[in-house]
Amino acid sequence: MKKMLLASSSTIYGQRYLEYLHDEIKNLFSGCKKILFVPYARPSGISHLEYTEKAKNVFKILNLEIIDYTNEDLRETLEKCDGIFIGGGNTFLLLDKLYQYSLIDILKNKIDSGIPYLGTSAGTNICGITIGTTNDMPIVHVKSLEALGIIDFNINPHYLDPIDGFEHMGESRETRINEFHKFNDQFVIGLREGSYLQVEGDDIYLKGLKHAVIFKKKNEKFEIENGFNLKNII
């Protein structure tokens, strides 16, 4: 049975890294001894080692152990871990590395089989059907936008509402998602910072601090509340 936590953001304003998720992380990984951290998304370009240490330090506070980073190719570690955390950063870069090391299928199988999984931001985004609703810049060329497809829709993490009085004329997040729907069919959840999806088998509950917004092709967008089960609209 799938067991996942898919967070919009690792960090919310005024708090430390992963702080608002501490209790959920403890629950999710309860009993895990060898958690793999996937550092490929490298926010601000930090090294894989530094990024792994950052996650490791927080997990230590929670009495959870992340496996040391020793090798860019994570296949072997992936085979033997009992929990997975994929951190945020650049989504193109993350997906590109997963393709480079042929990790897509093994990751998908592990998660489908119920290994506890935590994703934040890019690590959340890649669990959808494609990365076509990422906010990131294409700093590397990825051979396909197809992602893990563990959940049957797309995610826009760090979702932003239009800001009153803001004079910027670049497209809003909503406009961009509507453009996405001219070429793609799956619905998109705009997941605001502080919110996350809790996946338990086929149930996908919205949790956290904010409502979320659903964009269905050719439909008006609508808001869903904390506790809503997305299974009902798939």
Next chain:
Amino acid sequence: MKKMLLASSSTIYGQRYLEYLHDEIKNLFSGCKKILFVPYARPSGISHLEYTEKAKNVFKILNLEIIDYTNEDLRETLEKCDGIFIGGGNTFLLLDKLYQYSLIDILKNKIDSGIPYLGTSAGTNICGITIGTTNDMPIVHVKSLEALGIIDFNINPHYLDPIDGFEHMGESRETRINEFHKFNDQFVIGLREGSYLQVEGDDIYLKGLKHAVIFKKKNEKFEIENGFNLKNII
């Protein structure tokens, strides 16, 4: 001799489409009789025909004539036009269509040979080396990020400064561009709305309402002022 106007945005707050560029457009296309509009970027998913009509209507006010849209494959029209305007929208979509119809080389040759060229937003972005610094969502998969490379750097249109007091934790534009520089060498100009580049042969002047910001790999960013010639830093 190259003759181009590369605008960050087609529209600035409180004004109509292209309004702030009227005089520049009249100068740029002075004497042109058959201007091609390239509508591939389709902002908000409007049709190629609608988008062409929108541009046509503004150009009519300026006594300039855009060729009627009759065919998605613009190669033939491109061969016979004497001015080119590529409008904004989704940059991935725009570049994908240019590849689909094999228009990259012919466009590049035309522009290098001095045909007057206007780009706004996505139409500006594709004149750089790659589209790796676009703000758009990858709503289609493009086979390469390589763009026209008519100017020897990358552009980030609609550049945004961090907003004081804004509690959003998603990456700033600056962070994203710094991530870009972990994998790419060319410098990036953050072109704020209301600013544009005026290209005359090898000279590339910053013009318009705002300063611009230059991000050079491994260097501190710096501001350039109206009238600055980017030839001096290439």
